[in-house]
Amino acid sequence: MSDKLKIGFYWCAACGGCEISVLDIDEMILDVVELADIVFWPCAMDPKYEDLRAMEDGSIDVIFINGSIRSTENEEMVKLLREKSKKVVAYGSCSSIGGLFGLGNLYSKEELLEYGYNTPSTEEGGVIPAENSKVPEGELHLPPLLHHVRSLDEIIEVDIYLPGCPPLPNQLKEGLPLILEGKVGKYDLVSQKSVCDECPLEREEKKIPRLYPIQEMMLDPERCILDQGVLCMGPATAGMCEAPCPSVGHPCIGCNGPVRGVKDQGARMASALASVLGVEGEERMEESEIIDVVKSVRDPTGSFYRFSLPKSYLRYKRRDIHG
Amino acid sequence: MADFEPKIIVFLCNWCSYGGGDLAGVNREQYPSNVLGIKVMCSSRVSPEHIMESFVDGADGVLVTGCHPGDCHYIDGNYKTIRKIDMFTKILEDFGIDPKRIRLEWISSAEGNKYARVMTEMTEEIRELGPLNLKDEVE
Numbered sequence: 195m196s197d198k199l200k201i202g203f204y205w206c207a208a209c210g211g212c213e214i215s216v217l218d219i220d221e222m223i224l225d226v227v228e229l230a231d232i233v234f235w236p237c238a239m240d241p242k243y244e245d246l247r248a249m250e251d252g253s254i255d256v257i258f259i260n261g262s263i264r265s266t267e268n269e270e271m272v273k274l275l276r277e278k279s280k281k282v283v284a285y286g287s288c289s290s291i292g293g294l295f296g297l298g299n300l301y302s303k304e305e306l307l308e309y310g311y312n313t314p315s316t317e318e319g320g321v322i323p324a325e326n327s328k329v330p331e332g333e334l335h336l337p338p339l340l341h342h343v344r345s346l347d348e349i350i351e352v353d354i355y356l357p358g359c360p361p362l363p364n365q366l367k368e369g370l371p372l373i374l375e376g377k378v379g380k381y382d383l384v385s386q387k388s389v390c391d392e393c394p395l396e397r398e399e400k401k402i403p404r405l406y407p408i409q410e411m412m413l414d415p416e417r418c419i420l421d422q423g424v425l426c427m428g429p430a431t432a433g434m435c436e437a438p439c440p441s442v443g444h445p446c447i448g449c450n451g452p453v454r455g456v457k458d459q460g461a462r463m464a465s466a467l468a469s470v471l472g473v474e475g476e477e478r479m480e481e482s483e484i485i486d487v488v489k490s491v492r493d494p495t496g497s498f499y500r501f502s503l504p505k506s507y508l509r510y511k512r513r514d515i516h517g
Numbered sequence: 518m519a520d521f522e523p524k525i526i527v528f529l530c531n532w533c534s535y536g537g538g539d540l541a542g543v544n545r546e547q548y549p550s551n552v553l554g555i556k557v558m559c560s561s562r563v564s565p566e567h568i569m570e571s572f573v574d575g576a577d578g579v580l581v582t583g584c585h586p587g588d589c590h591y592i593d594g595n596y597k598t599i600r601k602i603d604m605f606t607k608i609l610e611d612f613g614i615d616p617k618r619i620r621l622e623w624i625s626s627a628e629g630n631k632y633a634r635v636m637t638e639m640t641e642e643i644r645e646l647g648p649l650n651l652k653d654e655v656e
């Protein structure tokens with residue numbers, strides 16, 4: 195046996211983007227293969243549950259887990275992977291902060307199933323997949339959905355967080371070697387700087403009188419997008435991606451989640467935005483006029499928590515409001 | 518729910534509302550002991566994160582108080598507060614939290630009576646709503 199590191203990749207409730215992102219590092223993949231043997235990778239290798247169960251505890255040096263925790267299968271698999279691995283990396287935003295699918299936490303699981311399988315857009319019209327069903331070949335079992343989407347660290351202990359949807363080549367080129375050489379701590383790959391700190395666009399200190407949907411604006415490619423009145427999540431989002439989105443004229447949508455040490459990306463964004471919104475001469479205005487500006491912020495919950503809702507303070511919709 | 522005693526966190530701006538609370542004390546105004554005051558330099562110092570944390574740590578209601586519009590010691594702090602609380606209340610509602618659990622009030626240092634009235638009203642309103650139970654729902 196070689197004395198190379200043994201690594202693995204696993205996906206939970208994922209879109210597949212994180213798996214692809216591993217290949218996005220081009221020739222650097224050769225350096226990775228130089229350092230490590232890939233011993234478990236369902237996306238590429240087709241191992242069975244039994245194969246993993248048969249592995250010795252702690253026999254995988256580093257496992258990279260992407261995707262959110264959405265079903266009991268995800269939950270069981272990551273617990274098993276924890277036993278089999280020395281180090282667990284929460285790879286990508288779904289895994290480290292709950293991710294895009296976390297927006298589903300604003301609805302109950304029943305509402306989601308109903309919407310997914312019983313709206314005019316769905317062909318089967320009202321057939322919700324059963325957890326157990328009999329077919330001529332025997333009995334089929336579908337793992338049930340959990341009550342809400344979770345980040346990986348709600349289920350098992352995570353050793354290293356690597357956010358990003360998906361993590362970008364520059365993040366990986368910096369992070370991967372350090373992870374494999376055991377040189378990073380838990381939060382070292384979550385930036386302390388915001389996307390604004392890395393953004394090349396020019397900012398002015400001025401009040402923003404209202405926000406506009408991006409499709410209604412001709413953006414000046416040199417100037418800060420938020421200054422021009424289009425929502426940009428840069429102030430409340432961790433950098434390290436080197437601000438690729440605003441650099442090409444698209445607002446940051448917050449995919450890296452909150453900067454290191456901040457718990458709630460949405461609450462942070464609400465703070466940041468409330469401080470820059472406003473109109474000149476508001477000292478002479480009625481309260482209702484001052485609040486008017488806020489109306490132009492469309493869907494604050496969906497926009498501010500797009501990637502990090504399962505790791506916010508509240509994590510999912512509560513049942514405090516009655517009828 | 519008869520024996521439910523609400524826990525309410527009230528943020529008091531140093532320059533106005535804290536004085537109002539002080540005056541209420543000096544004047545021996547009566548108000549419920551359910552409110553727990555936290556002094557801040559300006560209402561705008563209260564961030565949505567503080568409010569979230571209050572709820573998660575067991576508050577049933579959060580009250581933010583500050584100087585009347587135009588009177589903020591830092592000129593426009595309370596305008597920011599207005600927008601912040603408004604935006605944030607919408608977010609809380611999306612999370613299924615009753616918007617009545619958060620309230621913004623202007624109380625000057627001369628308004629000891631308003632201070633006592635607001636504290637009483639808020640306590641009664643929250644008592645009616647019942648406890649905010651954020652304990653995790655089981656699978």
Ligand code: SF4
Nearest residue numbers: 209211212286288359
């Ligand atoms: S983090 Fe983004 S790219 Fe990765 S699985 Fe989730 S949605 Fe896909």
Ligand code: SF4
Nearest residue numbers: 390393418419426428
């Ligand atoms: S464009 Fe966005 S990321 Fe860049 S400075 Fe403005 S708000 Fe920050």
Ligand code: SF4
Nearest residue numbers: 435439446447449450
């Ligand atoms: S700029 Fe924002 S949306 Fe774009 S990669 Fe960076 S964190 Fe993600």
Ligand code: FES
Nearest residue numbers: 530559583584594
């Ligand atoms: S100092 Fe009182 S609200 Fe700003």
